Amino acid sequence: MDFLKDFWAFVTNQKKWWLVPIILALIVFGLLITFAENSAVATFIYPLF
Amino acid sequence: MKILGISAYYHDSAAALIEDGKIIAAAQEERFTRLKNDSQFPENAIKYCINEACIKLSDLDAIVFYDKPFLKFERLLDTYFDNAPKGLISFITAMPIWLKEKLFLKTTLKKSLTEIDHNINWKKTELLFSKHHLSHAASAFFATNFDDAAILTIDGVGEWATTSIAVGNKNNIATLVEQHYPDSVGLLYSAFTYFLGFEVNSGEYKVMGLAPYAMPEDELVQLYMNKITSEIVTIFDDGSIKLNKNYFKYSTSLKMIDEKKFEKLFGLKTRKKTDNLSFQHCALAQALQQVLEEIMLNLLQKAKELTKSKTLCMAGGVALNCVANGKIKESGLFENVYIQPAAGDAGGALGAALAAYYLHFKKERIYTNEFDLMQNSKLGPSYNSLEIKRAIENSKLNFLAFNYQELIAKSAELLNQGKIIGWFQGRAEFGPRALGSRSILANPLLNNTQSDLNLKVKKRESFRPFAPIMLEYEFEKFYSQTYSSPYMLFVHKIRPEFRHEFKQETEFDLIKTINQKRSVLPAITHIDYTSRIQTVNETNDKKLFDLLNEFKKQTNYGILVNTSFNINNEPIVCSPQDAINCFLKTEIDCLVLDNYLITK
Structure with a gap:
């Protein structure tokens, strides 16, 4: 939560809106990889890719 | 108000502690871990700083990191997009580290700091981030007694800035222009x-x-x-x-x-x-x-x-x-030129703390009657006589205990005889230079000193010159300069009357060239008659001042070779045990630890 709050403050303060979709995509992709490696969600992820 | 500054995770991590604007302690992590340019979280340096101030981490008002990770990440992404598809491999290598660690630096820092002190309350102790070049600028300007100054910071890269010109005025710094990455x-x-x-x-x-x-x-x-x-x-x-x-x-x-x-x-x-x-x-x-x-x-x-x-x-x-x-x-472009002795990233820790004190908390500027607020850069750990004696006794080496006057006279005599001395006194230096606390001293008048030091002691490339430490009142006599240079940051040519003529070889031979005597002080005069000079006066280091005077009495020259107490690719020694280890590994002739003289 701390990270999201600080990131939002940074984006609004510096007006770096272009970073929002990129960071979100990178984090979602990162999370997917982590889940795909380690959890039961893997079964649902593999058919998608 | 107590503030801790931290620099870490890139190269040369460090911590610095200030209290009401006064610098209490500063140290690089490498000195404790013995890993050159250690970039890890500076746990040992932080512990040292808070112990030196006799406080706990939870007593701090703020902890400041020396650069802004989000801005750095933005620069990274921007650069990759600019250059795509080039850089894909580098992108794939860098991203996991950023997404896993560096982007969440605040969380990582809080976790590491809480491990040092579980009682730290993040509502009371603020965790702040200062811009990289602002940290550098603050480390230089706020460490001086000057009310206003032009501030120039230049390095590889911070977040975006690679160079900045700022103006310092009392307790404020305003950035005027910046050069941005990739031009650096x-x-x-x-x-x-x-x-x-x-x-x-x-x-x-x-x-x-x-x-x-x-x-x-x-x-x-x-x-x-x-x-x-x-x-x-x-x-x-x-x-x-x-x-x-x-x-x-x-x-x-x-x-x-x-x-x-x-x-x-x-x-x-x-x-x-x-x-x-x-x-x-x-x-x-x-x-x-x-x-x-x-x-x-x-x-x-x-x-x-x-x-x-x-x-x-x-x-x-x-x-x-x-x-x-x-x-x-x-x-002569500027009447006064001040360079922060810890000008690299380690000094960023100190700058971040000072920037927070003056720019964030808007405190009144403090001044001293001394050269600057850096206390001759002797901001690192010191060891008492008992700790030193215990380390010597454990080493089973021969030693003699002297009183102050005897030690000075004996050390000067040994140096005059051409002996190389490891000199360990008081608080360790903060920054890359050994300034007389953790130094190797030698006789600059002898022809073989440079090669002996390079090959037998420092074990490094023979072309590298050594720097002199000299009596400040003789600076003009030898180098035509009259200012104080306590941090060994300026190079000047020795006056012509002390020079020896240089025989130009028809074919270039580095070793022959090195071995040519360039002045009456061959060990510290580089091929172009220059030296990187440190000046000593009675107030900035009394013991060294007395040693130089004693050496002058014996030789007519109040100048010695001063090089850092380490060997190639190792950090400068920190504790008495480090000094003994380095002494045993090299051909240093004698070791002076506090008032003890050790021989092999």
């Missing part, structure tokens, strides 16, 4: 450091030491200068530069340069670490030095024009180029 004077210098076979981020000063083996007016140096300025970097009158990105790879890969293009341009192979050094290498180093000085003088003219100040403060890794610093001093 520091990275330009590092690129050539790599091409010349030295390690990036630590071998830059070797390039500086190599340069004088070629003269600026040599034909080859002129040719290389033309090549650099016409092909690699465009220099503008306002001090800004534009790098030709075709020659560089640091934006898109883990390499600094396009080796093939460099090799074609200079007609030289990229030097391997173990390859011999030729005149071409020296000429290229000299050409680079000339280009650097041109850029720096342009920047200073711009800084003068923008600020109209009589004083210049400098920090950032490039501010450790003492040859350029000497020229800046001699140019």
Whole structure:
């Protein structure tokens, strides 16, 4: 939560809106990889890719 | 108000503690972990700082990190998108580290700090982030007693800025202009450091030491200068530069340069670490030095024009180029020139703390009656007599305990006899230089001192010069200078009456050239008659002052060789045990720990 709050403050303060979709995509992709490696969600992820 | 500054995770991590604007302690992590340029979270340095102040982490009002990770990440992404699809491999390598660790630096820092003190309350203790170049600027300006100054910071890269000109006024710093990545004077210098076979981020000063083996007016140096300025970097009158990105790879890969293009341009192979050094290498180093000085003088003219100040403060890794610093001093462009002794990233920890104190908390500026607020940069750990004696006894080495006067007389006598002494006294230095607390001292009058020190003690390249430590009141007599130079940051030429004529060899032979006696002080006079001088007076180091005076009584010269107490690729010694270990590993003749004299 701390990270999201600080990131939002940074984006609004510096007006770096272009970073929002990129960071979100990178984090979602990162999370997917982590889940795909380690959890039961893997079964649902593999058919998608 | 107590503030802790931290620099970490890139290179040379450090911590610094200030209390009501006064610097209490500062230390680099490498001194404790014994890993050169250690970049890990500086746990030991932090623990040392809070112990020195007799406080706990939870007593702090703020903890400040020396740069802004989000801005750095934005620069990284921006650069990758600009260069895509080039840099894909580097992108894939870098992203996991960023997404896993570096982007969540605040959480990581809080976790590591909480491990040191579980009682830390993050509502009471603020965790702040200062811009990288602002940290450098604050480390220089707020460490002085000057009310206003032009501030120049130059390094490889911070977040976006690679160079900045700012103005300091009382408790405020305002940035006026910045040069942004990828155009960087520091990275330009590092690129050539790599091409010349030295390690990036630590071998830059070797390039500086190599340069004088070629003269600026040599034909080859002129040719290389033309090549650099016409092909690699465009220099503008306002001090800004534009790098030709075709020659560089640091934006898109883990390499600094396009080796093939460099090799074609200079007609030289990229030097391997173990390859011999030729005149071409020296000429290229000299050409680079000339280009650097041109850029720096342009920047200073711009800084003068923008600020109209009589004083210049400098920090950032490039501010450790003492040859350029000497020229800046001699140019007379600024009446006062102050360079932060810990000008590299370690000093960023101190700057971040000072920036928070004055710029965030808006506190009144404090001043001292001394040279500056750095306490001669002796901000590191000290050890009491009992701890020292215990370390000596455990080592089973022969030792003698002297009183103060006896120790001074005996040490001067040993130095006069040509002995090399490890000198360990009081608090350790903060920053890259040994300034008389953790130093190796030797006789500068002897011909063999330089090679003995390089090969038997320091175990490093023979071309590298040694620096003198001298009585301040003799600075004018030998170097025509009258200011205080306590941090060994300026290079000047020895006066002509002390020089020896130089026999130019028809064929370049580095070893023969090194062995030529250049002055009455051969061990500390570089090939071009220059020295990187540290001056000592009665107030900045009484013991060294007395030692130099005693040496003068015996030899007529109040000058000694002063080099850092370490061997190549090891950090400077910190504890008495480190000093004993280094003493045993090398051919240092005697070790003076506090008032104990140890022999082998």
